[in-house]
Amino acid sequence: MKDSARHLLMGAALVLLVVLAGCRTEHRFVKKVTFEKTNDIVITFAGPVDAAWAKNVDNYTVFEKEDPDILLAIKEITLTPDRTKVTLHFKNALNQSRAHTLMIKDIISEGKSQGAAVLTVKKLYLGYLFSILIGAMLIHNFVFTKYLGLCVFFGTSQKRTTAVGMGITFTIVIVFASMLSWFMYQFILKPIRLDYLQVVVFIGLVSLSVQAVDTILRKVNPALFKAFGVYLVLVIANCIILATPLILADKEYNAWESFMLSLGAGTGFLIALFLMSCVREKLELANVPPTYRGLPIAFIVAGLFALAFLGFSGMAIF
Amino acid sequence: MDPVLVKMAFIGLGVLGCIGLVFGIGLALAAHKFAVKINPKVEEVLEILAGAQ
Incomplete structure (x- = not known):
């Protein structure tokens, strides 16, 4: 009885680990990057970012992981009022079944630089x-x-x-x-x-x-x-x-x-x-x-x- | 005729023939290995019966 409970606990811990590992991004200041709708990518930051920096299209480079030479054009960028969520709207619909790479230049938050980030955006397989x-x-x-x-x-x-x-x-x-x-x-x-x-x-x-x-x-x-x-x-x-x-x-x-x-x-x-x-x-x-x-x-x-x-x-x- | 196409056709024939042969032999072996003995009397009795149903 006790043994099976321990197995259950271990299983739960393993599942939690996998889920957490799936959520973790490659940069400490970026909490989450996800696809949204047909041509949006949403980036969630850990703190409020600079509005002028966030709205600058030149700060983001996005391409499909397998085709790094084809850069995807960003039409417009929106920021939520609390300045933690940035939504990139693309000109064309994204092929969401493929992994995308998102490079962000020098994240600026409250006047301080948080460093550049290279992130992978993909659907949960x-x-x-x-x-x-x-x-x-x-x-x-x-x-x-x-x-x-x-x-x-x-x-x-x-x-x-x-x-x-x-x-x-x-x-x-x-x-x-x-x-x-x-x-x-x-x-x-x-x-x-x-x-x-x-x-x-x-x-x-x-x-x-x-x-x-x-x-x-x-x-x-x-x-x-x-x-x-x-x-x-x-x-x-x-x-x-x-x-x-x-x-x-x-x-x-x-x-x-x-x-x-x-x-x-x-x-x-x-x-x-x-x-x-x-x-x-x-x-x-x-x-x-x-x-x-x-x-x-x-x-x-x-x-x-x-x-x-x-x-x-x-x-x-x- | 383009020799490349002829070669492709012959490769296709050969490969498909081989696949067919392999699977055919495989099925025959399986049928041999998993053979189920059926009592010959069953068929004889069925033959004698009227067979309306």
């Missing part, structure tokens, strides 16, 4: 990964906003248990297949300039991973195999599983980002299937006009879900 996950799961849900994978979606959403089974099988297979395709694309197809064959290769890899999971699971875990049943083979017929590697190749994601996107695509499909099966189970009992019974009403319900998911569009996390 974990937050970025999380935003990819949520984005693929809800904001750009593959079924409801991109209309992909519809045949499997309508085929297996009649009962809740089958829907959940299909969703979980699909999530496992899509993560496996996407990571395999990502590896193939980045390390084999791209170096020998065969990227125009990506569709063919990805189809092969998807069926390969489905076949491999099928063969291995049949022996290793027959109970799970029986639970998955026919859905495992049905996964091949789903176009989300082909769309995800194509998106990964197009956006040049790295391994973690690819993992998050494929996980989001899988869980998004699981959510869609679960929601749809809940409604369709209730629809069995409803008094639907004969012409609409079965698939037609299911399509209408899917359209309503798509409308509801449209409410997520344009949302930005972190």
Whole structure:
């Protein structure tokens, strides 16, 4: 009991350390530098700075860390009344997924110099990964906003248990297949300039991973195999599983980002299937006009879900 | 034909062929290693039954 409490405390301390290390900047007088909106950078100082110094555009040099020769033009600088927060407004929108370097000349506070500072501005990477996950799961849900994978979606959403089974099988297979395709694309197809064959290769890899999971699971875990049943083979017929590697190749994601996107695509499909099966189970009992019974009403319900998911569009996390 | 393009095409053919071969052999080995014995009588009985359901 005492041991576990100590472990918990140590874990908490570690998390705190990481968080604090993330907040620390490279200069003692600068508390925080963050991106804001689309083209602003906000610098928070530890004390009030000189207004005349702060408003001078020549005191700031900003560029993307990888392109130091392209300086970003500052349109205007604003200062809060307590003179501790400086906001740099840029002429063009910043590419916030890349790290920026901000150089400040000789900070002057209350008539005293605090020295120059070289700072790095970047988004929290974990937050970025999380935003990819949520984005693929809800904001750009593959079924409801991109209309992909519809045949499997309508085929297996009649009962809740089958829907959940299909969703979980699909999530496992899509993560496996996407990571395999990502590896193939980045390390084999791209170096020998065969990227125009990506569709063919990805189809092969998807069926390969489905076949491999099928063969291995049949022996290793027959109970799970029986639970998955026919859905495992049905996964091949789903176009989300082909769309995800194509998106990964197009956006040049790295391994973690690819993992998050494929996980989001899988869980998004699981959510869609679960929601749809809940409604369709209730629809069995409803008094639907004969012409609409079965698939037609299911399509209408899917359209309503798509409308509801449209409410997520344009949302930005972190 | 540009020899560079011809070379690229042949490299592509070779590499994709190799990948296909490797994965094919891999799957065959996996199928062999993880083979599940199915009672042949199951099929015989299914054959005799009417099969309406």
